[in-house]
Amino acid sequence: EPEVTQTPSHQVTQMGQEVILRCVPISNHLYFYWYRQILGQKVEFLVSFYNNEISEKSEIFDDQFSVERPDGSNFTLKIRSTKLEDSAMYFCASSGGREALYRYEQYFGPGTRLTVT
Protein backbone atom coordinates (compact mmCIF):
# COMPACT_ATOMS: atom_id res chain seq x y z
CA GLU A 1 0.00 0.00 0.00
CA PRO A 2 1.43 3.43 -0.92
CA GLU A 3 2.62 5.51 2.01
CA VAL A 4 4.19 8.84 2.84
CA THR A 5 7.82 8.54 3.92
CA GLN A 6 9.95 11.03 5.83
CA THR A 7 13.65 11.35 6.47
CA PRO A 8 15.41 11.52 8.79
CA SER A 9 13.39 9.99 11.59
CA HIS A 10 15.32 12.06 14.12
CA GLN A 11 17.35 15.21 13.54
CA VAL A 12 19.42 16.93 16.18
CA THR A 13 20.70 20.41 15.41
CA GLN A 14 22.17 23.39 17.19
CA MET A 15 20.25 26.60 17.62
CA GLY A 16 20.77 28.92 14.66
CA GLN A 17 21.51 26.13 12.20
CA GLU A 18 19.47 25.44 9.09
CA VAL A 19 17.63 22.14 8.76
CA ILE A 20 15.84 20.52 5.86
CA LEU A 21 13.22 17.90 6.55
CA ARG A 22 12.38 15.64 3.66
CA CYS A 23 9.20 13.92 2.63
CA VAL A 24 8.21 11.68 -0.23
CA PRO A 25 4.43 11.98 -0.68
CA ILE A 26 2.27 9.29 -2.21
CA SER A 27 3.14 9.28 -5.89
CA ASN A 28 -0.14 10.34 -7.51
CA HIS A 29 -1.06 12.91 -4.87
CA LEU A 30 -1.29 16.57 -5.76
CA TYR A 31 -1.65 18.31 -2.39
CA PHE A 32 1.08 18.41 0.23
CA TYR A 33 1.15 19.57 3.84
CA TRP A 34 3.39 20.04 6.84
CA TYR A 35 2.20 19.83 10.43
CA ARG A 36 4.08 19.84 13.69
CA GLN A 37 3.44 18.54 17.18
CA ILE A 38 5.36 20.00 20.08
CA LEU A 39 5.72 17.43 22.85
CA GLY A 40 2.54 17.32 24.91
CA GLN A 41 0.66 19.68 22.62
CA LYS A 42 -1.76 19.36 19.72
CA VAL A 43 -0.86 18.68 16.12
CA GLU A 44 -0.70 22.09 14.40
CA PHE A 45 -1.03 22.94 10.73
CA LEU A 46 1.93 24.73 9.17
CA VAL A 47 1.43 24.92 5.42
CA SER A 48 -0.29 23.42 2.41
CA PHE A 49 1.15 23.29 -1.09
CA TYR A 50 -0.47 22.70 -4.46
CA ASN A 51 0.56 23.28 -8.04
CA ASN A 52 4.03 24.39 -6.97
CA GLU A 53 2.89 27.11 -4.65
CA ILE A 54 1.75 27.60 -1.09
CA SER A 55 -2.05 27.51 -0.91
CA GLU A 56 -2.39 28.23 2.78
CA LYS A 57 -0.12 28.79 5.77
CA SER A 58 -0.58 29.31 9.47
CA GLU A 59 0.80 32.03 11.74
CA ILE A 60 3.53 29.61 12.79
CA PHE A 61 4.88 29.47 9.25
CA ASP A 62 6.89 32.67 9.33
CA ASP A 63 9.86 33.82 7.23
CA GLN A 64 12.10 31.24 8.89
CA PHE A 65 10.19 28.47 7.15
CA SER A 66 10.05 27.56 3.50
CA VAL A 67 8.81 24.63 1.45
CA GLU A 68 9.88 23.29 -1.87
CA ARG A 69 9.12 20.52 -4.27
CA PRO A 70 12.54 20.27 -5.88
CA ASP A 71 11.66 17.36 -8.17
CA GLY A 72 8.72 15.15 -8.97
CA SER A 73 8.90 13.14 -5.78
CA ASN A 74 10.29 15.09 -2.82
CA PHE A 75 8.64 17.76 -0.69
CA THR A 76 10.88 19.58 1.78
CA LEU A 77 10.49 21.86 4.76
CA LYS A 78 13.42 24.17 5.50
CA ILE A 79 13.92 26.04 8.75
CA ARG A 80 16.57 28.68 8.17
CA SER A 81 17.76 29.46 11.68
CA THR A 82 16.39 27.02 14.19
CA LYS A 83 15.25 28.08 17.62
CA LEU A 84 14.81 25.97 20.74
CA GLU A 85 11.02 26.26 20.37
CA ASP A 86 11.20 24.62 16.93
CA SER A 87 11.83 21.31 18.68
CA ALA A 88 8.86 19.14 17.72
CA MET A 89 7.69 16.20 15.66
CA TYR A 90 7.14 17.35 12.08
CA PHE A 91 4.61 15.45 10.00
CA CYS A 92 4.30 15.57 6.26
CA ALA A 93 0.97 14.66 4.65
CA SER A 94 -0.37 14.35 1.14
CA SER A 95 -3.77 14.03 -0.44
CA GLY A 96 -5.66 14.11 -3.68
CA GLY A 97 -5.33 11.80 -6.58
CA ARG A 98 -6.98 12.46 -9.88
CA GLU A 99 -10.46 12.02 -8.43
CA ALA A 100 -11.69 14.99 -6.44
CA LEU A 101 -13.07 12.83 -3.64
CA TYR A 102 -9.56 11.84 -2.59
CA ARG A 103 -8.75 15.47 -1.99
CA TYR A 104 -10.26 15.00 1.46
CA GLU A 105 -8.07 12.14 2.59
CA GLN A 106 -4.80 13.37 4.04
CA TYR A 107 -2.27 10.62 4.60
CA PHE A 108 0.49 11.28 7.08
CA GLY A 109 4.08 10.18 7.21
CA PRO A 110 5.69 8.77 10.38
CA GLY A 111 7.22 12.13 11.29
CA THR A 112 10.68 13.58 11.86
CA ARG A 113 11.56 14.38 15.42
CA LEU A 114 13.57 17.63 15.42
CA THR A 115 15.59 18.41 18.52
CA VAL A 116 17.19 21.84 18.71
CA THR A 117 19.90 22.18 21.37
Next chain:
Amino acid sequence: GEDVEQSLFLSVREGDSSVINCTYTDSSSTYLYWYKQEPGAGLQLLTYIFSNMDMKQDQRLTVLLNKKDKHLSLRIADTQTGDSAIYFCAESINNNDMRFGAGTRLTVKP
Protein backbone atom coordinates in the same frame (compact mmCIF):
# COMPACT_ATOMS: atom_id res chain seq x y z
CA GLY B 1 -9.98 30.95 18.58
CA GLU B 2 -11.60 27.88 17.15
CA ASP B 3 -10.88 24.71 19.06
CA VAL B 4 -11.31 20.95 19.12
CA GLU B 5 -11.68 19.20 22.46
CA GLN B 6 -11.42 15.55 23.46
CA SER B 7 -11.20 13.70 26.71
CA LEU B 8 -7.65 12.51 27.25
CA PHE B 9 -8.15 8.93 28.38
CA LEU B 10 -10.53 6.02 27.84
CA SER B 11 -10.17 2.50 29.17
CA VAL B 12 -12.34 -0.41 28.06
CA ARG B 13 -12.32 -4.19 28.27
CA GLU B 14 -11.59 -6.32 25.24
CA GLY B 15 -14.82 -7.11 23.40
CA ASP B 16 -16.66 -4.05 24.69
CA SER B 17 -17.54 -1.06 22.55
CA SER B 18 -15.46 2.10 22.85
CA VAL B 19 -16.94 5.53 22.31
CA ILE B 20 -14.54 8.42 21.86
CA ASN B 21 -16.09 11.87 21.93
CA CYS B 22 -15.04 15.16 20.41
CA THR B 23 -16.46 18.65 20.37
CA TYR B 24 -15.54 21.48 18.07
CA THR B 25 -16.38 25.14 18.03
CA ASP B 26 -16.21 26.21 14.38
CA SER B 27 -19.68 26.00 12.89
CA SER B 28 -18.12 26.31 9.43
CA SER B 29 -16.38 22.97 9.79
CA THR B 30 -17.13 20.95 6.71
CA TYR B 31 -14.95 17.89 7.09
CA LEU B 32 -14.44 15.94 10.31
CA TYR B 33 -11.84 13.23 10.71
CA TRP B 34 -10.65 10.51 13.00
CA TYR B 35 -6.98 9.55 13.01
CA LYS B 36 -5.23 6.79 14.96
CA GLN B 37 -1.66 6.99 16.22
CA GLU B 38 0.17 3.94 17.52
CA PRO B 39 3.41 4.32 19.48
CA GLY B 40 6.25 5.53 17.28
CA ALA B 41 4.05 5.75 14.21
CA GLY B 42 2.44 8.52 12.21
CA LEU B 43 -1.21 9.45 12.02
CA GLN B 44 -3.36 6.86 10.30
CA LEU B 45 -6.56 8.11 8.69
CA LEU B 46 -9.41 5.96 10.01
CA THR B 47 -12.46 7.67 8.61
CA TYR B 48 -14.00 11.02 7.90
CA ILE B 49 -17.46 12.49 7.54
CA PHE B 50 -18.86 15.49 5.72
CA SER B 51 -20.91 17.95 7.72
CA ASN B 52 -24.03 17.20 5.67
CA MET B 53 -24.01 13.63 7.01
CA ASP B 54 -24.98 12.49 10.49
CA MET B 55 -23.61 8.97 10.45
CA LYS B 56 -21.02 6.89 8.67
CA GLN B 57 -20.26 3.24 9.27
CA ASP B 58 -17.18 1.37 8.16
CA GLN B 59 -16.85 -2.18 9.49
CA ARG B 60 -16.30 -1.87 13.27
CA LEU B 61 -16.21 1.91 13.16
CA THR B 62 -19.27 4.15 13.44
CA VAL B 63 -19.00 7.92 13.30
CA LEU B 64 -21.88 10.02 14.60
CA LEU B 65 -22.11 13.75 13.96
CA ASN B 66 -24.44 16.09 15.80
CA LYS B 67 -23.91 19.31 13.91
CA LYS B 68 -26.26 21.31 16.11
CA ASP B 69 -24.21 20.48 19.22
CA LYS B 70 -20.91 20.36 17.27
CA HIS B 71 -20.29 16.90 18.67
CA LEU B 72 -18.53 14.07 16.91
CA SER B 73 -18.08 10.54 18.19
CA LEU B 74 -16.24 7.44 17.12
CA ARG B 75 -17.60 4.08 18.20
CA ILE B 76 -15.39 1.03 17.90
CA ALA B 77 -17.35 -2.19 18.17
CA ASP B 78 -15.80 -5.32 19.69
CA THR B 79 -12.69 -3.43 20.78
CA GLN B 80 -9.47 -5.44 20.53
CA THR B 81 -6.09 -4.98 22.22
CA GLY B 82 -4.74 -3.88 18.84
CA ASP B 83 -7.07 -0.90 19.01
CA SER B 84 -5.03 0.55 21.88
CA ALA B 85 -3.67 3.83 20.53
CA ILE B 86 -4.23 7.58 20.60
CA TYR B 87 -7.25 8.70 18.60
CA PHE B 88 -7.31 12.22 17.20
CA CYS B 89 -10.37 14.10 16.13
CA ALA B 90 -9.77 16.81 13.51
CA GLU B 91 -11.87 19.29 11.60
CA SER B 92 -11.39 21.41 8.53
CA ILE B 93 -13.34 24.02 6.63
CA ASN B 94 -11.61 23.73 3.31
CA ASN B 95 -9.45 20.64 3.73
CA ASN B 96 -6.31 22.72 3.56
CA ASP B 97 -5.57 23.15 7.23
CA MET B 98 -6.91 20.73 9.79
CA ARG B 99 -7.36 21.53 13.47
CA PHE B 100 -6.70 18.63 15.77
CA GLY B 101 -7.84 17.73 19.23
CA ALA B 102 -5.27 16.71 21.83
CA GLY B 103 -6.01 13.03 21.29
CA THR B 104 -7.72 10.38 23.42
CA ARG B 105 -5.53 7.57 24.66
CA LEU B 106 -7.55 4.35 24.40
CA THR B 107 -6.39 1.48 26.59
CA VAL B 108 -7.94 -1.92 25.97
CA LYS B 109 -7.66 -4.36 28.86
CA PRO B 110 -7.77 -8.12 28.21
